[in-house]
Amino acid sequence: MIPKKIIKFLEKAKIKYEPIKHRxxxxxxxxxxxxxxxxxxxGKTLILRTNGKLAVVLISASKNLDINxxxxxxKVKKVEFISEKLIKxxxxxxxxxxxxxxGNLWKLPTFIDRTLFNQLKIIxxxxxxxxxxxxxxxxxxKLISNLxxxxxxxxxx
Numbered sequence: 001m002i003p004k005k006i007i008k009f010l011e012k013a014k015i016k017y018e019p020i021k022h023r024x025x026x027x028x029x030x031x032x033x034x035x036x037x038x039x040x041x042x043g044k045t046l047i048l049r050t051n052g053k054l055a056v057v058l059i060s061a062s063k064n065l066d067i068n069x070x071x072x073x074x075k076v077k078k079v080e081f082i083s084e085k086l087i088k089x090x091x092x093x094x095x096x097x098x099x100x101x102x103g104n105l106w107k108l109p110t111f112i113d114r115t116l117f118n119q120l121k122i123i124x125x126x127x128x129x130x131x132x133x134x135x136x137x138x139x140x141x142k143l144i145s146n147l148x149x150x151x152x153x154x155x156x157x
Contacts, residue, residue, distance in 0.1 A: 002127055122140070
């Protein structure tokens with residue numbers, strides 16, 4: 001099930017979304033394969049620390065994060081990955097590895113890679129390994145209050 005916290009958040013914002021049930025997946029790549037959709041329309045949520053503060057970062061499953069580009073866009077000197085333990089302590093109500101890219105739910109800034117906005121609709125984590133959310137990129141923009149859009153991904157090698 002998509003956690004109530006997420007559904008309430010989407011419905012309060014009057015955002016159209018489509019819940020998608022699928023087999024258990026732990027990666028954005030596996031999700032694209034399971035749903036038989038291109039990787040470029042599946043969002044991969046990362047929780048990072050930028051200058052000591054947590055941030056939500058969303059890039060396409062078809063890309064990798066370019067930390068140097070993110071540093072420039074976030075105007076920070078340091079970007080680092082954090083432990084699952086820290087994520088569990090800070091981000092409540094959803095499963096680690098299935099965190100939706102709605103940073104305002106946890107009062108965190110959200111960075112979304114510009115390439116995702118080339119799509120009309122994308123599929124993002126739904127807070128559970130068996131559920132995702134299909135949402136229009138226009139709705140995503142409206143939904144996230146502390147949003148920064150920029151180019152900070154690179155092609156996978």
